[in-house]
Amino acid sequence: MSIEAETMAGSQSDGTTAGERADDGAGARAQAAAPGSVAPGIAGDFDAWLALNRAEDAPEGAIAPFPPEELMHNTTGLTAPRDFASHGVDFLRALQGLSPVPLAGFRSVLDFGVGVGRLARMFHGFSGRYVGMDVDARHLDWVGQNLAHVEPVLSVPRAPLPVADGSFDAVVSISVFSHLNEQDQLFYLHELRRVCAPGALLFLSIHGDRAFARARSEERIFEMLSIPEPELAAAQPVMEGGRGYVFIRQEGHLTSTAYEYGITFISAAYVQAEWSHFFDVVAIGSGALHDFQDVVVLRAR
Numbered sequence: 001m002s003i004e005a006e007t008m009a010g011s012q013s014d015g016t017t018a019g020e021r022a023d024d025g026a027g028a029r030a031q032a033a034a035p036g037s038v039a040p041g042i043a044g045d046f047d048a049w050l051a052l053n054r055a056e057d058a059p060e061g062a063i064a065p066f067p068p069e070e071l072m073h074n075t076t077g078l079t080a081p082r083d084f085a086s087h088g089v090d091f092l093r094a095l096q097g098l099s100p101v102p103l104a105g106f107r108s109v110l111d112f113g114v115g116v117g118r119l120a121r122m123f124h125g126f127s128g129r130y131v132g133m134d135v136d137a138r139h140l141d142w143v144g145q146n147l148a149h150v151e152p153v154l155s156v157p158r159a160p161l162p163v164a165d166g167s168f169d170a171v172v173s174i175s176v177f178s179h180l181n182e183q184d185q186l187f188y189l190h191e192l193r194r195v196c197a198p199g200a201l202l203f204l205s206i207h208g209d210r211a212f213a214r215a216r217s218e219e220r221i222f223e224m225l226s227i228p229e230p231e232l233a234a235a236q237p238v239m240e241g242g243r244g245y246v247f248i249r250q251e252g253h254l255t256s257t258a259y260e261y262g263i264t265f266i267s268a269a270y271v272q273a274e275w276s277h278f279f280d281v282v283a284i285g286s287g288a289l290h291d292f293q294d295v296v297v298l299r300a301r
Helices: 005-010 018-022 024-032 044-056 070-076 081-098 137-146 183-194 211-215 220-227 229-239 268-277
Strands: 108-111 131-135 152-153 168-173 196-206 245-249 262-266 280-289 293-299
Touching: 024 280, 044 081, 070 081, 070 137, 070 168, 081 280, 081 293, 108 183, 108 220, 131 137, 137 168, 168 183, 183 196, 196 280, 211 229, 211 293, 229 245, 268 280, 268 293
Parallel strands: 108 131, 108 168, 131 152, 168 196
Antiparallel strands: 196 293, 245 262, 280 293
């Protein structure tokens, strides 16, 4: 599923992110490291791998390739490879911090809404099965031709996922559930439960309580989300003491008869009440992605 640039919300005025500044020490390590120490990607030195992807002068072939600008912008709103790489670094670091086990140790990972690999390219060197699933064949064509570790799989909106039951011990999904209406959300939670093995861990990003608070208090965030102010105001009682699920439809290039796209806010209370019907709720990383999107960590039963 396509994603947009709302995760830019954590960028600083100087063009850096908190995660980028935290890489300073690791960056020196990456520059000093022998090529063999970073070539394994996610299977090698984790901090050095992140720093190498942040570096502007990373050796050709040492990191995964970048998609063309058109596809990069279509899926993330970004146009610069450095920003694309920086986001991937920040996301991978956040997921690693929330995961009770190293990400490189999973047997089989589903990237649900892979886009053109903003996160998937960070799994270069992954030794297990990595399935990148998306509804856009253009994205998958590029991923299949350029990210050797990714198995591209085309899905159809509102149709069963084309993979077998119990296939995965991990699922990552960035900026998908942050755009679904409730009917579609429940459908895909059901499907993810089906394709997960018992004990599998899921990392699903949402516009949670932190994102909603920033949308209400920060003009820059409100403008970035491009939603009508009256609808945002009407969402407040729903998010603060109500059901905690708000979907605001957007009429744009991603909305079609097959796929209703918008901005979705989901409270922690809603996650605990409703998502627990499908999975055990392990944790909710508030603002884990750029102090904006939450990451919900679930465990399959």
